[in-house]
Amino acid sequence: MNGARDSALSQAVRLREEGRADQARERLLDLTERYPEDAEIAYQAAWAHDVLGLEAEAVPFYERALSGTGLSRDDRHGAFLGLGSTYRVLGHYDRSSATFRRGLEEYPGDAALSAFLAMTLYNLDEPRDALREVLKALAATSGDPRVQSYRRAIEYYADNLDEIV
Structure with missing residues (x-):
């Protein structure tokens, strides 16, 4: 581990979390x-750009984060959500x-990824x-007892929406 790197990264993340994303962005670019x-x-830099509404500038950082190694499982998940959402906001639907x-x-089966998809x-x-x-995300994640009582039917019809008898 690199103590200076870790300390600088923690400080930049803290700045973003405190609402000082401009300062966080500058530190993260460095x-x-x-x-x-x-x-x-790279992931934290992408996030800082997104917070500031600089979606196009966030893309290469998200891409770098996902192509590299060392992200925690949660951060990798967040990078997929961030990059996919950023592409959508920019109109790059494919x-x-x-x-x-x-x-x-x-x-x-991740409900958040499914919802954004x-x-x-x-x-x-x-x-x-x-x-x-x-429908699949609803069936899989709803805590509503009525939804859960119909879960199998909802999952079936999610794949067979046009089925009639």
């Missing part, structure tokens, strides 16, 4: 220059869909697939 292969720093699908390969599928004019994602 850190990305000093540690260009560091996935954790890239967004591919990112969320890649995330779902690593985190099967559903939004992207809507943008891609694929409402049937979007609804399927939402």
